[in-house]
Amino acid sequence: MVRVSLPTRWLLRVLAVGYVFLLVAWPTGLLGYRTFENGTSNLLDTLQEPDVQSALALTGKVALVAILINLVFGVTISILLVRYEFPGKRLLSALIDLPLSVSPVVVGLSLVLVYNGRDGWFGPTLEDSANFPVIFHTPGLIMATTFVALPLVIREVVPVLHEIGDDQEQAARSLGANSRQTFWRITLPSIKWAVVYGVVLATARSVGEFGAVKVVSSNLRGKTQTATLMVENKYQNFQQDQAYAIAFLLVLVSIACLVVVALLRPKTEE
Amino acid sequence: MSTALPGATIDATGPASPGGRRPGRAKRSTPRNTLTGGAGLGLGISVLWFSLLVLLPLSAIVARAASGGWDNYLNVLQNDQTWAAIKLTVLTAAVVTLINIVMGTIIAWVLVRDRFWGKSILNVIIDVPFAMPTIVAGLVLLALYGPNSPLGLHWAFTEKSIYLAFAFVTLPFIVRTVQPVLEELDADVEEAAASLGAGRVTIFRRIILPSLFPAIIAGATLSFARAISEFGSLVLLSGSRPYETEVASVRMLSFIENGSYASASALASVLLAVALVVIVALDLIQRRVARRG
Numbered sequence: 001m002v003r004v005s006l007p008t009r010w011l012l013r014v015l016a017v018g019y020v021f022l023l024v025a026w027p028t029g030l031l032g033y034r035t036f037e038n039g040t041s042n043l044l045d046t047l048q049e050p051d052v053q054s055a056l057a058l059t060g061k062v063a064l065v066a067i068l069i070n071l072v073f074g075v076t077i078s079i080l081l082v083r084y085e086f087p088g089k090r091l092l093s094a095l096i097d098l099p100l101s102v103s104p105v106v107v108g109l110s111l112v113l114v115y116n117g118r119d120g121w122f123g124p125t126l127e128d129s130a131n132f133p134v135i136f137h138t139p140g141l142i143m144a145t146t147f148v149a150l151p152l153v154i155r156e157v158v159p160v161l162h163e164i165g166d167d168q169e170q171a172a173r174s175l176g177a178n179s180r181q182t183f184w185r186i187t188l189p190s191i192k193w194a195v196v197y198g199v200v201l202a203t204a205r206s207v208g209e210f211g212a213v214k215v216v217s218s219n220l221r222g223k224t225q226t227a228t229l230m231v232e233n234k235y236q237n238f239q240q241d242q243a244y245a246i247a248f249l250l251v252l253v254s255i256a257c258l259v260v261v262a263l264l265r266p267k268t269e270e
Numbered sequence: 271m272s273t274a275l276p277g278a279t280i281d282a283t284g285p286a287s288p289g290g291r292r293p294g295r296a297k298r299s300t301p302r303n304t305l306t307g308g309a310g311l312g313l314g315i316s317v318l319w320f321s322l323l324v325l326l327p328l329s330a331i332v333a334r335a336a337s338g339g340w341d342n343y344l345n346v347l348q349n350d351q352t353w354a355a356i357k358l359t360v361l362t363a364a365v366v367t368l369i370n371i372v373m374g375t376i377i378a379w380v381l382v383r384d385r386f387w388g389k390s391i392l393n394v395i396i397d398v399p400f401a402m403p404t405i406v407a408g409l410v411l412l413a414l415y416g417p418n419s420p421l422g423l424h425w426a427f428t429e430k431s432i433y434l435a436f437a438f439v440t441l442p443f444i445v446r447t448v449q450p451v452l453e454e455l456d457a458d459v460e461e462a463a464a465s466l467g468a469g470r471v472t473i474f475r476r477i478i479l480p481s482l483f484p485a486i487i488a489g490a491t492l493s494f495a496r497a498i499s500e501f502g503s504l505v506l507l508s509g510s511r512p513y514e515t516e517v518a519s520v521r522m523l524s525f526i527e528n529g530s531y532a533s534a535s536a537l538a539s540v541l542l543a544v545a546l547v548v549i550v551a552l553d554l555i556q557r558r559v560a561r562r563g
Contacts (some may be wrong), residue, residue, distance in 0.1 A: 004470065009384060016380040017371050017392060023438055024398050030413035030420070070453075077316050085304045086313060092320075099324060101545070103499030104404075105519045106538045109526055112332055113535070121330060137433070147323055179308060192442030208403025210502035215526055228405045228502075235409065235506055244413075247406040248523075254401035262394055 028251065034241075035248040046245040051221045052230065056249070059227040062213075063206035064139065066145035070202050075151030076193060079187065081154075082161040083169075095160075099150045107147050108215020110139060140216035141224060148212055149205040153198030160194040193264060198210075200264075204257035208250060315363040335535035346536040354513045355521040356537075358432070360544060362517075363497035366436040370493045371486055381445070382452040400442045404502025407438055411507055427509035432517060435503040440496050444489030448496025480559070487556040494552075495545045 004012075035043055046052055080086075081093050099107065114120050115134040117127040126132045134140045168190070172182045188195075210228040217224045225233065227246055235243035306315060335342065346352055381393055411434050416426040425431050440443060455478065463473050501519035508515040518541055523535035 004383070005325050008470075013384055013386060015373070016377040017388075020377065020441070022393055023434075023441060024396055025412040027414040028398060031410045034413055036473055073316055073319055076312050077320075080309060080316065081312050082308055084313075085302060087302060092317070095320075095325065098328065101495055101499075102328070103501060103519050103522075103541065104537070105501050105522045105526070106331065106499070106541075109326075109522070109531070109534050110331050110539060112526065113330035113531060114327045117425040121326070139455050143323060147327075150320075161378060179306075204401040208401070208406070210403055210505075215523065228403050231403075231409060232505055243371075243409060247403075247409050250403050250406050251410075254403065254406075255398070256399050258394060258397050260399075265290065 031248060031251060032246060034244045038241075042241050043245045043248065046242045049242075051225075052242070052246065054222045055225050055227050055230040055246075058141075059207060062145050062226060063141050063203065066149060066206045067199060067202050069142075069146050070149055070153050071195070071199060074150075074198060075157060075188075075191075076228070078154050078161055078191075079183075080158035081134050082158055083166060096151050096154055099147050104148060104209065104211025105215060107212040108144055109172040111135065111143055111147070111212075111216055115140065115143070116251045136224065137218050138224065141213055141226065144212035144216045145206045145209050148209050149202040150174070152205060153195065156194045156198035156201070157191055160191050165188050196215040197261060197264060200257050201262050207253050275459050289481070331535045331538050334532055335539045338532045338536070342532055343536050345539070346533050347540070351512050352518075352521055352533075352537060355516045355518045356540065357546075358429075358516070359498050359518040359541075362429075362432050362436055363494050366440060366497055367490050367494045369437060370440055370444045371490055374441070374493075375448055375482065375486060376490060377445045378448035378452055381449055396442050396445050399438050399440075404439065404500070405505060406507055408435060408507040409502040409529065411435060411438060411503070416507075426507055426517060427511070429515060431507045431509075432504065432515060435507050436497040436500060439500055439503055440493040443493040444486060447485045447492070448482055449488035451482055455473050455481055483559055484556055491549050494548050498541055498545060520525055 026182055076155070077092075077096065081089065102110075111122070112135055114122055115126065116123045117133055117135065118124070120135070123134060126134060132139065134143065168186050169182050172186050173179075177185065208228060210232075214229060214232075217226065217229060218227055219225050219233070221230075221233075227250060231243050231247050234240070234246065295323055338345075347356075352365050377392075377396065381389065381396075402410070411431070412426055414421060415423050415431065415434060417424065419425075425434060426508055460477055463477055468476070499519060500517070501523070504510065504515075504520060507522075508517070510516045510520045518537060522537050522541075525531070525537065
């Protein structure tokens with residue numbers, strides 16, 4: 001490897017570290033500082049508020065349901081894409097990535113156009129006949145969250161499925177295992193870490209979604225206000241300390257996800 | 271984390287061996303359809319779910335935008351405020367992408383070739399913008415560049431805040447696309463060039479840069495597409511003043527809140543078209559460079 005002169009190396013190092021420090025590290029650190037400026041009372045008091053508790057509970061509920069849906073469909077679609085041949089497979093695998101390249105506001109708008117109760121494509125039917133309102137209610141929040149986090153599990157599982165091949169599965173089948181036994185005993189254990197990964201990434205995304213949720217939520221406190229929406233609301237109502245406290249909790253979740261990924265990554269690469 | 275970057279395509283078209291209960295394996299001549307009964311049912315349900323959740327809603331946007339005809343688009347684009355928002359978004363995203371091309375490549379180089387204390391921390395911090403909720407990203411930037419800035423910088427609610435927000439949310443893209451390529455890069459070639467008398471600048475320009483170029487372009491594409499659709503981090507940070515700090519996504523939201531879905535859909539499809547044009551343009555540049563190299 002060609003050596004770069006010492007001054008150049010230092011210049012590049014300082015540039016890289018300085019840029020990341022000023023743009024990410026310092027601001028994020030300040031968030032923690034502002035949260036605990038007056039001790040832990042700010043965080044604890046904020047957590048005592050019923051509205052905050054219900055917002056956090058709603059975020060947890062919505063994220064959990066969205067992750068479960070994405071887990072089941074993500075694993076199913078990954079196996080279909082890798083192990084089977086069918087017409088339209090390339091198209092499906094290209095379309096799966098769509099949710100990542102669309103603005104969150106567009107995601108919200110698209111769901112509103114189809115599922116709103118007034119003039120949506122399916123909304124009025126669902127609301128009147130099935131009594132199942134979607135937009136401005138929890139199902140809408142779940143749909144928006146599922147939408148934005150949809151590709152994450154699939155992106156992690158598909159490459160691993162390719163890599164492990166299907167020799168073991170065929171062996172299991174030739175020894176008389178049915179497809180359910182093959183899935184639970186052979187396929188799932190070998191893609192376990194990729195699935196965990198995908199779920200962790202989907203968790204970070206689901207807990208933190210803001211734009212899409214904002215469009216489909218009525219933003220009512222205690223009803224459809226998620227934690228991210230509450231951060232905006234609190235900040236704009238000049239309750240900045242509380243906004244910092246909730247934001248701090250959200251950052252904890254996202255950093256925990258990053259740490260889990262960083263710890264798991266080498267294991268799967270071995 | 272790097273494999274989770276949006277836009278890097280899922281390769282599901284690779285070697286797929288036939289499932290099913292056929293004896294023997296024909297690698298080349300895979301039949302067009304190897305679905306068994308259960309798998310077919312699974313595919314049907316999955317596609318139905320995917321259509322209801324993603325495909326139908328997205329096509330509803332196209333349908334709503336097109337239902338007004340060209341007048342709808344003209345009305346939206348001729349509105350001064352909307353046009354200002356589009357211009358601001360696209361120009362800022364372009365500048366930030368250029369910044370990312372330089373800074374992202376430097377950071378990736380430092381992460382791969384340099385050795386110093388705290389490098390692994392730097393490596394983890396790069397991913398923070400990726401995992402952090404966007405509304406929190408705005409709040410976090412407000413802490414350092416807002417009214418109570420310890421640096422004395424009052425960039426919130428000015429045009430600078432938009433550069434900040436875009437740079438923050440797009441930081442990981444080029445770093446994470448360039449880093450693996452740089453790791454794989456063969457040092458032999460560089461040493462050969464050096465032994466033949468090439469200077470450092472020449473080696474960088476003629477050997478390192480051409481191999482990194484496809485990755486840089488791929489990262490730039492992702493970064494630009496992410497920036498023009500950014501919303502959450504700007505809500506608190508930019509103040510969204512019309513003509514000055516209002517970006518396209520915020521404009522779209524105000525259309526939605528006023529119930530003018532047709533205008534919102536038109537603006538959404540214009541943004542989508544801009545993203546497509548840039549993706550195609552960058553792809554063409556990459557091909558041209560690859561051909562020359």
